[in-house]
Amino acid sequence: MVPGPRAPESVETGVPLVGAEQIARLLGRDLPTAEQRRIIEAPLEPVLVVAGAGSGKTETMAGRVVWLVANGLVEPQQVLGLTFTRKAAGELAERVRLRLRRLARAAAEAGVVLPGRAHLDDDVLGGRPTISTYNAYAASLVRDHALRLGIDPSARLLGEAAQWQLASEVVEAWQEDLEIDAAVSTVVEAVLSLSGALDEHLLDPAAAQDGIARICEDIAATPAGEPPRAPYAEVTRLVGSLAQRSRLLDVVAAYRARKRASDAIDFGDQVALAARLAREVPEVGAAERDRFAVVLLDEYQDTSYAQLSLLSGLFGDGHPVIAVGDPHQSIYGWRGASAGGLERFPTTFRRAPAHGGGPAEVLALSTSWRNDVAVLDAANLVAAPLRAGATRVAVPELAARPTAGPGRVDALLTPTVLDEAQAVAEFVAAHWRAAGHGPGGGRGSAA
Numbered sequence: 001m002v003p004g005p006r007a008p009e010s011v012e013t014g015v016p017l018v019g020a021e022q023i024a025r026l027l028g029r030d031l032p033t034a035e036q037r038r039i040i041e042a043p044l045e046p047v048l049v050v051a052g053a054g055s056g057k058t059e060t061m062a063g064r065v066v067w068l069v070a071n072g073l074v075e076p077q078q079v080l081g082l083t084f085t086r087k088a089a090g091e092l093a094e095r096v097r098l099r100l101r102r103l104a105r106a107a108a109e110a111g112v113v114l115p116g117r118a119h120l121d122d123d124v125l126g127g128r129p130t131i132s133t134y135n136a137y138a139a140s141l142v143r144d145h146a147l148r149l150g151i152d153p154s155a156r157l158l159g160e161a162a163q164w165q166l167a168s169e170v171v172e173a174w175q176e177d178l179e180i181d182a183a184v185s186t187v188v189e190a191v192l193s194l195s196g197a198l199d200e201h202l203l204d205p206a207a208a209q210d211g212i213a214r215i216c217e218d219i220a221a222t223p224a225g226e227p228p229r230a231p232y233a234e235v236t237r238l239v240g241s242l243a244q245r246s247r248l249l250d251v252v253a254a255y256r257a258r259k260r261a262s263d264a265i266d267f268g269d270q271v272a273l274a275a276r277l278a279r280e281v282p283e284v285g286a287a288e289r290d291r292f293a294v295v296l297l298d299e300y301q302d303t304s305y306a307q308l309s310l311l312s313g314l315f316g317d318g319h320p321v322i323a324v325g326d327p328h329q330s331i332y333g334w335r336g337a338s339a340g341g342l343e344r345f346p347t348t349f350r351r352a353p354a355h356g357g358g359p360a361e362v363l364a365l366s367t368s369w370r371n372d373v374a375v376l377d378a379a380n381l382v383a384a385p386l387r388a389g390a391t392r393v394a395v396p397e398l399a400a401r402p403t404a405g406p407g408r409v410d411a412l413l414t415p416t417v418l419d420e421a422q423a424v425a426e427f428v429a430a431h432w433r434a435a436g437h438g439p440g441g442g443r444g445s446a447a
Helices: 020-027 034-040 057-070 086-110 134-149 160-172 184-200 205-221 233-261 267-280 282-291 305-315 339-343 373-389 417-435
Strands: 047-051 079-083 130-133 294-297 321-325 361-365
Touching: 020 034, 020 057, 020 086, 034 057, 034 361, 047 057, 057 079, 057 086, 057 294, 057 321, 079 086, 079 134, 086 130, 130 134, 134 267, 134 282, 134 305, 160 184, 160 233, 184 205, 184 233, 184 267, 184 305, 205 233, 267 282, 267 305, 282 305, 294 305
Parallel strands: 047 321, 047 361, 079 130, 079 294, 294 321
Antiparallel strands: none
């Protein structure tokens, strides 16, 4: 594979850039693959990385940050990394911090001059990358800029229990007939779910009701055939369900009004408000781009429409954004996430005109460090229809690491779910216990 174009040399120091392989040697780590090196040393432009399961994306993202800082291309505090869980954010932050410190010591011992040497241990003085979850970052924007939208930044944040209590009060006080044969708890759950879905799609109840009305009108206007016949039962049930949802949206509107009157917001509100700030207040985006010279986005395929609007509003003007994701692993479809968001990344985050414009570059991580050959063969076979259906972003087959074993795939068909669970538990327990008798006594891991 031909390496990608290198970032410019350090103008301030005149010291040649240090490559990803040399940094790996200084840290005593395995050398990056050609794919990893191309990503780590990519120019300061938007890049999409399609990374399969177990392909070392966290390792590569950490290597990218260390390489940028070590070469003086950015300062640690100019890096923003976003992921979905606090655990993943903590893991990435810890990797970066430890490696920057180790690299500073190793380079000094080896007599290697690094262009960014002055910044390698800046975290002692508070200069460290900002590694956060998507929602926590959105919350910080709301705290800092909510007044620009006429919202009190100190508004009370409702947890799940407080949301339930407030929605329950609204439902129980509702006077109109919802024509729903369900328990109060079921209606409350539906109200909260609908309110969250509206936030994820940046809609208000009235807009959603208009959309439902258009769908119902289109269904009613569809020819019923010759001679005309009654609608199919499934169509009738669908229309009834949509009408029920439209009535529930009135309750959602009342719930939201109650939140505003209580000077309270929930987690969905935070993301929606942050997206509004990104779209409606240009000063917010300008400030964030000045603050963060490089942005790393993890698990990009699981970002919702509201999160996509937030990120593109802030950093969609050719800013150096590197997003990592796998369209085959999207698990948050229930809240608006779509692999289509990942496929649209190259056009949403286009190169800056100064760099020639055009769609962002698409790179790949296709070496699996987690599985043996037979396991990958089975996984690639199962995922083949997904690859065939890809339209904008090609997803490569996963290849085994050089030291991978042959592996083995077992198939099991059991009479009941309980039998299956018992068999899986026994299989994992047997291998997990056996791993505990290896060198050092450390146990293996399993998923």
